[in-house]
Amino acid sequence: MTAPLTARALGRALLARQHLLERSTLDAAAMVRHLVGLQAQAAPEPPYLGLLGRIEDFRPEQLTGLLERREAVRIALQRGTIHLVTAEDCLTLRPLLQPLLDRQLRTTYAARLPDLDLTDRAGDLAALGARARPLVEAEPRTFQQLGPLLAPAYPASEPAALAQAARCALPLVQVPPRGLWGRGGPAAHTTAEHWLGRPLEAAPDLDGLVLRYLAAFGPATAADVQKWSGLTRLGPVLTRLGDRLVKLRDEYGRTLYDLPDAPRPEESVPAPVRLLAPFDNLLLSHADRTRVLPEEYRSRVMTVNGIVLGTLLVDGLVAGSWKTEEGVLTVRPFAPLPRAARQDAEAEGARVLAFAGHDTGRVVLSAEAHG
Template sequence: MTGILTRRALGRALLARQHLLTRTTMAPAAMVGHLVGLQAQAVPDPPYVGLWSRLEGFRPENLTELIEQRQAVRVGLQRGTIHLVTAEDCLTLRPLVQPVLDRGLRSTFGKRLEGLDLAEIAARARELVEQEPRTFQQLGELLAPGFPGRDPAALAQAVRAELALVQVPPRGLWGRSGPAAHTTAEHWLGRPLDPSPSLERMVLRYLAAFGPATAADVQKWSGLTGLGPVLARLAPQLETFGDEQGRTLYDLPEAPRPEEDTPAPVRLLAPFDNLLLSHADRTRVLPEEYRPRVMTPNGIVLGSLLVDGLVAGSWRLADGVLRVRPFGPLRPADVAGAEAEGRLLLDFAGVGGERVEVEAAG
């Protein structure tokens, strides 16, 4: 073990790898790949704003073009949630997270699917969604006559678990709208799923974007269980550290680990930003006392204000006004930083000339 990393040092390492200390000129597709996707459950803003936070000069059309050209897709992956990933990662990661989707199907719809042949349901559904993209409601209604007495919604969710389904445009495009209509990844991308994807490679990529991390962190991010043996196999090529709670952290030897006093600028994070969702212990960037104020009981993750590397408030954009709500007092320089980031976000969103309001603390 190399040494002990404080919570603040872990936060700075994470911000460096997420390109939240300094925006980068990396190509949007490369950033989507580096982050191993962006959570995209809500539409359409989170992936767009997530890239804006990290990329210099990023504009909405840069991501829209990737989606329309089938270089990036929306698909159920980590934690069973919708992520926007590169086409290559869709084909590689989807087989790896199959156990996550299987577990979710059993826990939610298992009783309603008892006695059914899931492979038969999937085969019928593949024909339907490859004829034309279908919503889950349409898919359930079309499948129901072949499985009398069965819940159409459960049939559709069985398909979601059994097939690699991608949401097709205009779903999730900036400034446009469309139903969550699905076809198979293989049909949409014209290539098969990876027949031999590597868990080890996935874990290494996670560490590159989110490390240093414990086995529990990797499992929280992916939704998979039992990844301790994978890290044990990788350990000879990794650095190991301890944290202040005595846990073992794994990391890539050459990955950035800035000094804990490295300056961290004010940033506005997207709703559902990966920064807040990818560790079992989120306190390196999200103080525990603020977690309920960012992550609501109904599963919404608000847009967040980052000050000195930590979540310090939330923000909302409505009717051309970007309102920043600090959770505690801010220094004048941090208020100015929040206003400056807010103006940049308004310009990005195409509502430049409107206003930013930083509310009173608390």
């Protein structure tokens, strides 16, 4: 039996697949597809900064162009959060993740939607979708606009909740200028079919989704895949994949699944200092995040109101947080850093500032660890 994989070894495997051990020459579309999208509810910076950390010569217009040409879109997908994905993945992932969105609507909004029976998608929810579709296809609508337009037909329900029900009933994408670097705009929605001129995938491949997760985030347990996607009962999918996967184990005896030829570097492989974007899926896609996020630091980067800060990676682990404000990038280590790591953090900060057009900005690295 092979030796168990340590948390450090799992971290190195994850960083290799995330192109955080060595930056890639992939173009923006290929990287977005490889990562199965980037979490993007905080518009517009996080996806851009996520690609900057992974692609050697990435420039903002490379991703802006994908959105403007409708080759990439912003839509609620994994975990019910807004993700920036390729157009093809939008059409494939959205039907796969419908059960998650149905469940979230029932658990969060049922009490605010007394006019609707949410237990049958072919009934009231489908009828609401039929009402909402011509409204958002006539022109993109914000939820603040859409809810009141639907309200006359559902007088006992809250308009804001009706807009959320429409998001569940229809594959609503956020249209530009929302998400464009240096521009931005309100979150106005239309349907994916209308925006992309193509239907959703009629028979999306759940097995393929799990394999793609492992390619970007493995090795992983069934619980990890479920945490990333928001779907449940994925253990049988991993079992069904059988000899297409290898079985490994971690130090706690948990079964890990992986692609046979996926990179699993030695744990001694150096991991460079990196600044990770806010809301980066590296920190959000495993049930056990300790391969990259020490448990004692979790509350320092994931706030009670759902904000995930930009983080400093040192030797493959979260070691601090960072943010920019008025051309100043401040890095706050959680413990004292070696001189070389401080210098590398300053260089990474300068790279982020240059990307954002703050050529005269400055990097401030705290002299003391912050609690």
